[in-house]
Amino acid sequence: MTQPPNPVLEAVLTRRSAPRLTEPAPGRHDLERLIQAAATAPDHGRLRPWRLVAVTGNERARLGDVLAEAAASPEQARRAATKPLRAPLLLSIVHCPVPDHPKVPEWEQLAATTGVVTTLSLLLHGYGWASIWRTGSAVQAPQVRKYLGVADREQLLGWLYVGTRCPFGTFAERPPCEITAKITWPDSAGG
Numbered sequence: 001m002t003q004p005p006n007p008v009l010e011a012v013l014t015r016r017s018a019p020r021l022t023e024p025a026p027g028r029h030d031l032e033r034l035i036q037a038a039a040t041a042p043d044h045g046r047l048r049p050w051r052l053v054a055v056t057g058n059e060r061a062r063l064g065d066v067l068a069e070a071a072a073s074p075e076q077a078r079r080a081a082t083k084p085l086r087a088p089l090l091l092s093i094v095h096c097p098v099p100d101h102p103k104v105p106e107w108e109q110l111a112a113t114t115g116v117v118t119t120l121s122l123l124l125h126g127y128g129w130a131s132i133w134r135t136g137s138a139v140q141a142p143q144v145r146k147y148l149g150v151a152d153r154e155q156l157l158g159w160l161y162v163g164t165r166c167p168f169g170t171f172a173e174r175p176p177c178e179i180t181a182k183i184t185w186p187d188s189a190g191g
Contacts, residue, residue: 011126016174018130021163025056025089026129031162034123041115045101049109050116053092053148055159060084063147070141080138087161092148093117093133095155110155117160130165134158 026034031054039048055063064081071077084090095113097106121131135158138144150156 007126008122011122015122015125016130017132018161018163018165019086019132020166020168021087021130021132021161022166023088023163025087025163026124026127030127031089034120034127035116037123038116038120041112041119043112043115044108045104047098047101047104047109047112049096049098050113051094051096052160053094055084055090055092056088060090063090063144066143066147067138067141070138070143083134084159087132087163089162091120091160091162092150093157093160094148094150095157096151097153097155099153113157117157121160124162128164129162131160131162133160 025031035052043049061081061084063084067080067083068077071080093113095110097109098104099106101109117133121133124131139156139158144150145156148156
């Protein structure tokens with residue numbers, strides 16, 4: 001039996017990280033709508049242990065200055081200063097765990113945060129935008145954390161760079177995962 005096309009399956013199968021992004025990025029209204037949808041990702045206890053700090057316009061250059069300040073060498077500082085300019089929108093991903101929760105350990109809260117970001121990247125792709133999740137040592141830098149308002153108990157997990165995929169460049173096909181090596185089917189007979 002053939003199945004009708006499924007837009008969710010299509011988005012999952014075709015989404016790729018986009019290292020080169022350009023204008024436009026989603027506007028505030030569209031982005032908030034997509035984040036609202038992404039917030040339905042699995043989240044034990046509905047703790048929503050995350051927040052996003054949107055960086056756009058001139059704030060990207062200011063973030064670049066802070067990244068440069070945190071760099072270890074002048075050459076790294078020069079490169080760091082331009083990183084936020086690679087996309088029209090950066091979403092700083094902040095994990096805000098609820099400490100000592102009686103039912104939801106912190107690892108589950110981290111999984112919920114990553115689930116939201118993954119869902120958001122799929123939604124962005126489904127609506128014609130592109131993204132890439134970038135990290136690096138700067139997530140630990142005090143200057144960067146201060147600039148973004150990341151509290152001591154929070155973790156900066158990097159940035160979701162968002163925009164429109166640049167029309168040039170090719171993307172390698174993603175080889176299929178060898179599923180049989182990843183799934184175990186215990187023998188129901190016990191032997």
